[in-house]
Amino acid sequence: MSEVLSQNEIDNLLKQLSSGELDMDEYAEEPAQKIKDYDFARPAKFSKEHLRTLEIIFEHFGRLVSTNLPAYLRKNVQMEVVNSEAVTYSEFTNSLSNPVLLGIVNFEPLKGNIIIELASNLGFAIVDRMLGGTGEPLEKVRDYSEIELSILERIFTICINLLREPWKNVMEIEPRLERIETNSQFAQIISPSEMIAIVTINMKIGEVMGLMNICLPFLTLEDVMDKLNTKYWYSTMQATEANAYFDVIETAISKAQIPIKAVLGNSSISVNDFVNLQIGDIIKVDKQYEDELDIFVGNMLKFKALPGSASDNYAVKITKVIREE
Numbered sequence: 001m002s003e004v005l006s007q008n009e010i011d012n013l014l015k016q017l018s019s020g021e022l023d024m025d026e027y028a029e030e031p032a033q034k035i036k037d038y039d040f041a042r043p044a045k046f047s048k049e050h051l052r053t054l055e056i057i058f059e060h061f062g063r064l065v066s067t068n069l070p071a072y073l074r075k076n077v078q079m080e081v082v083n084s085e086a087v088t089y090s091e092f093t094n095s096l097s098n099p100v101l102l103g104i105v106n107f108e109p110l111k112g113n114i115i116i117e118l119a120s121n122l123g124f125a126i127v128d129r130m131l132g133g134t135g136e137p138l139e140k141v142r143d144y145s146e147i148e149l150s151i152l153e154r155i156f157t158i159c160i161n162l163l164r165e166p167w168k169n170v171m172e173i174e175p176r177l178e179r180i181e182t183n184s185q186f187a188q189i190i191s192p193s194e195m196i197a198i199v200t201i202n203m204k205i206g207e208v209m210g211l212m213n214i215c216l217p218f219l220t221l222e223d224v225m226d227k228l229n230t231k232y233w234y235s236t237m238q239a240t241e242a243n244a245y246f247d248v249i250e251t252a253i254s255k256a257q258i259p260i261k262a263v264l265g266n267s268s269i270s271v272n273d274f275v276n277l278q279i280g281d282i283i284k285v286d287k288q289y290e291d292e293l294d295i296f297v298g299n300m301l302k303f304k305a306l307p308g309s310a311s312d313n314y315a316v317k318i319t320k321v322i323r324e325e
Contacts, residue, residue: 045195045218046086053228055084058199058214060166065159067248069205071255072158073129078204079212090192092215096184099143103156104187105163106176112220113178113189116156119210122203127151135206149180156180170227190217197221262305262316263294292319 062079069077096102101123103116121137127148129135144152156177163175181187190196199214221228265285277283287293293316295303305316 046197050225050228051084051086051197054197054199054216055081057166057170058201061163062201064162064165064248067252068158068162069155071252072155073126073135073205075129075135075206076204080202081199082202082211083200084197086195086197088192089190089194089196089215089217092196092198092213093184093187093192098184099141099182100184101144101152102181102184102187103160104178104181104189105160106178107220108174108176109171110173110220110223112217114175114217114220115187115189115213115215116160117211117213117215118152118156119203119212121208122205122210122212123148123152125205125208126155129205130155135208137208144182149182153177153180170224190219194219258298261296262307263296264307 059081062081066077066079096117099120101118101120103118105114105116107114120141123144124137124141125135128137130151160175160177164173167173195218197216197218199216201212201214203210203212218225265287267283267285269283292304293307294301295305295316295318297303302322303318304320304322305318308315308317
């Protein structure tokens with residue numbers, strides 16, 4: 001027994017034992033504690049708490065990508081975290097096929113790199129969309145050309161820059177794309193036996209669906225492992241419900257193209273006059289040549305301007321901004 005008995009309790013036990021009131025069979029030795037095997041080839045460096053926190057981080061990352069990437073692809077983008085697990089790096093690389101699309105990301109100030117793997121069908125769909133196509137993947141997978149890799153490097157850079165905000169509750173990072181590899185043999189960033197966490201994200205661009213795998217080595221996250229728990233996460237999370245994505249939405253809206261038109265004047269004529277219009281006829285409008293023009297943004301009157309020219313093109317000079325109450 002782990003409990004310490006007093007002398008009176010010991011005397012009572014001995015008395016009950018000698019009188020037969022106490023049956024020793026009821027106090028048979030408890031079975032030995034079950035021993036859990038420890039696999040030194042696959043040390044348990046990532047707990048379920050760590051993996052769950054990584055899922056939360058990349059759920060936030062997925063929302064940012066879904067908001068920002070459509071501005072470049074002009075296609076709806078959806079991302080959803082589907083799984084997270086801890087495996088050895090060799091298991092990750094052995095599951096890759098060639099050609100593969102791997103972005104090697106420097107995760108400063110943390111040491112080492114992480115890897116972002118993008119499914120080939122998504123890669124070719126992005127290239128097709130950026131070059132003016134409908135965003136359809138290739139029927140037969142082939143190697144990427146230098147031009148295609150340059151286009152994908154731009155998209156990777158956009159996505160990697162969005163990692164800063166989801167990670168700021170853990171630490172301020174400055175991720176940077178070092179290179180893109182299409183052969184897994186040239187992406188040996190750590191020893192094959194080292195443990196990594198893999199976060200799998202289901203990504204859909206238009207009607208094309210594929211997986212994005214984020215490979216996070218333990219050596220890279222080792223310095224912040226104590227912060228990868230939900231208790232620390234929620235205690236440091238800032239209250240952003242009201243303005244959670246204000247800056248992101250503002251940036252996306254600022255890149256949207258809207259029609260703008262300058263109205264020289266308006267006039268009303270009969271249908272008979274309209275039918276009999278000839279070259280050289282003059283239609284009188286309700287504006288004088290020195291009057292300001294109405295400038296519409298969409299269907300809303302927003303500015304007053306004077307007509308003119310700039311570099312052999314018609315132009316207007318804004319003279320007044322019309323603000324609603």
